[in-house]
Amino acid sequence: MTGLPFARRRTGALLAFAASLAVAAAITPVMAAPVPIESFAKFEAINNVTISPDGKHVAAIVSAPNQKWPVISVWDASDLAKPPVWIPSATNRITGVGFFGNDKILFRAEQEITRGDGRLSFTVKTYMADIDGKNIIEPFKTGGRSEANTVGDAASVWLSNLYDEDKVIIRKPGEGAWEYYELSRKTGATRLVAKDSEKWEFVAAGVNLTTAEPLIRQAVDVREGGKFYLITQIKNPATGMWVDHPQLGYVLEERVDLAILGYDTDTNKLFVRTNRGRDKSAIYSYDITAKAFSEEPLFANDKYNIMAIGLKQNYAEKKLDSVSAIYLGGPAEIQVFLDEKWAAVQKQVKAAFPGKNVTFRVNRGDDKAVVAVDAVDYPTDYYIYQNGALTKMGNERPWIDPKSLGKGEFVTYKARDGLDIPAIVTYPPEWTPAKGPVPLVVLPHGGPWARDEMSWDGSGWPQFLATRGIAVIQPQYRGSEGWGDKLWKAGDREWGQKMSDDNDDAAAFMVTKGVADPKRTAIFGYSYGGFAAIAASVRPNSPYRCAIAGAGVSSLERLGSFWGGNHIQRDVQGHTVKGMDPLKNVGNANIPILLYHGDRDRQADTDHSRMFFKAMKAAGKDVQYVEIKDMWHTLPWRPEWHTQSLTLIENYLKSDKCGLL
Structure with missing residues (x-):
């Protein structure tokens, strides 16, 4: 399970030195003193917790005294009581952070803009820095106008789990289509990897994680009977030709939930989520050569959709080890570990928080995790799990007393x-x-x-x-x-x-x-x-x-x-x-x-x-x-x-x- 920030549902609120900010509001329930507007409106005490691949550092966005905007905070995981390094921004609000290797971070900051048509909008820019806040660079200082000016998007991390841990793929808007660049952690240099056309768009889960080459693309096109189809093509590595895969497409008016989730341990097979022929989405194996799905799903549930899977990668050997978890779309997301070690840890931790949602984000080294605990009436708590124990980092909104909710x-x-x-x-x-x-x-x-x-x-x-x-x-x-x-x-x-x-x-x-x-x-x-x-x-x-x-x-x-x-x-x-x-x-x-x-x-x-x-x-x-x-x-x-x-x-x-x- 890899990726940059640990994003929680609607926001992504995560960690904090919150004890110093706690203003526990003793609120009498029902029609008495309501929770003040300020308690919901002000910046979270903590946001966007993430852990480095080697588990030696923890980063988050936290509210800091005497700062206009929340700051990036980086802790030494071996001594979380030690004061963290703060990386502030004087001009723009930082909205996301994640590790790039073990010694750098990538972060995003919002910026107000006036579009080419004169209308007000905003964009979000991506930056790279050392974990001590030095050597901040913006890999792409300008972007294309089409998509960026329409929906306010700019260069952003598209893929962060390449086997070369010194590189990520950044997607940025070009003229009429997305462009994909490999970003070097060591030098900050960029290399164009691929570019969408006006018709085709690449699929992130279809990238060769060793070469960074996109191998799967999709488009909407008119096919038989003049109907619009979602078309999926996979590149044949032997011939270099793009090959149609009708089973990975559908007639638009008869749409299905169909999402390519990644390559299996056998790279001739894909993990695909689909609800074709059933009400609830399940995970199937798709054989690229045979152009066929497995007869039975790999993972299914009669009551809930299977929303996603966690893939455990072996970076030393540059291969996939196993499916480590599945995620069910219950009333709240249900994380089910298939990895025996983490399943046992999860069971133990959940027992300590009855009636709460408990979600793990395991580091790349597979020995530590960020743990989030929340409920409808419980603002999110964040912990670091290491050495068999939980260390509480803080609460998203410690000034709200859960008993008042x-x-x-x-x-x-x-x-x-x-x-x-x-x-x-x-x-x-x-x-x-x-x-x-x-x-x-x-x-x-x-x-x-x-x-x-x-x-x-x-x-x-x-x-x-x-x-x-x-x-x-x-x-x-x-x-x-x-x-x-x-x-x-x-x-x-x-x-x-x-x-x-x-x-x-x-x-x-x-x-x-x-x-x-x-x-x-x-x-x-x-x-x-x-x-x-x-x-x-x-x-x-x-x-x-x-x-x-x-x-x-x-x-x-x-x-x-x-x-x-x-x-x-x-x-x-x-x-x-x-x-x-x-x-x-x-x-x-x-x-x-x-x-x-x-x-x-x-x-x-x-x-x-x-x-x-x-x-x-x-x-x-x-x-x-x-x-x-x-x-x-x-x-x-x-x-x-x-x-x-x-x-x-x-x-x-x-x-x-x-x-x-």
Whole structure:
């Protein structure tokens, strides 16, 4: 199991010298003193913990006194009590760090930009430095304009597990296509390895880890019957020719979950995750020469998708040793070690944290690990496992007392057409059925090809609401990914229609369950969730008192085919983005709505909120709009943006428009 940072779900929060920052808030549950906005908004005490390949150093991003931005902190793993080395940034916020070999780090820092078209945006740059913070270089000082100016991406680590541990592959936007460079740890020099075309894109799991040559590529093309297909080709090492592999593709309109995960110990075989012919994704072996899958899956589970596998590499012999772990998509991610040593360690550690999620990130030397412990009502703790013992590094938000937080529950409910919908419920602290119904917020996730988990939520939204006496349900509406093929595909072309029915049915479920007061319900969402809130405001017979939409899409026509992080994703997903267009239905608006949006958001572009606000005002509807200066679309956000948005939400819920607080 290799890679750069240890990223946890929505954010990636990890380590800290947190004891010195702990401000344990003694908060009385349910409708008493809520957890302050500042506690959710300020920088985590620790973020992005990672361990060096040899296990001798630990790095993380931590909040530091007298520093505008969090700093990179590097510890000597043999003496974690010893003061770490701090590597600060005076100009840009550092958002990620990982080791490059044992004596260098690669890190990413955000930077505000003005695009070539004059619009505000941001980018994230990659830097390399010694572990003491000296000799900082930026391997690529400029990048192409196409993809970087569209979604704010720039040069980033694409592959970090080459057998030559002195090199990684960096991907950066070129003119019209991604370019792939080998970056030398020793010299900082770069070498062009490959370049996508306008049609083809390389697959990271298909790289020869010895030579760094990409051997698998994919494209969307028109084939038999004029239909669009996802096409996969594998390079024949003997002839150098690219060969079609139809079994590794599909008709776009009949899409399947199909992901190449890497080469097996026999390099003529691939590990492939797919749900072809089944509801839940499983791991199969694919024979390259025979162009055929194994008859039976290598790893499968009837209840949950197999989301990923961990591969244990032998760097000395430049080969794969084994599959060391599998990852199941349960209510929270379930890590199952197949490696006997780590399975025993995992069992012992999990026993010490009953009811919590416990996840390991093992170092390349296979003798130490970063361990993360969290739950819906438990901000993430981080430990280093070494020499048979755990050393606590700190907590993501030590100023939040877990006893002041609401409990979570995983539930399923029936949609109006009988489809089973999973959901996560967060109750107000110490709520019991005997206390009667409370206000409710339906909180649909972004994506929509995404999902929520029974884990600490980096946005803070569920507990922000719960500690204010509001029950929260996060419906995994049809179109959500990770719960099986049936639920995923049921959302196709149902934006604002059946997908939104599922949100409304979540509210009805909570009323029937005796949790929610039907006269005090609201819907709040961000990104696709913002679309769902906007759609709710114009759907007839709304069950909500009000809606709150953060960075929401309002026009399906404008959204068009710009969807996903690359052109293949846009082609695969774009044709599913159809349904009820809220901008064309403002005349039906029947509940108040608050819109907020960052002015640097080029993903769900700020224009969506501006257009909807203007149309609603022209129609005489009840709408408010706040534009947040310099904010972009995705986490991690800066404290001032989070503070402003949470304050807007709280005040709107308190207002006569909503009446929930």
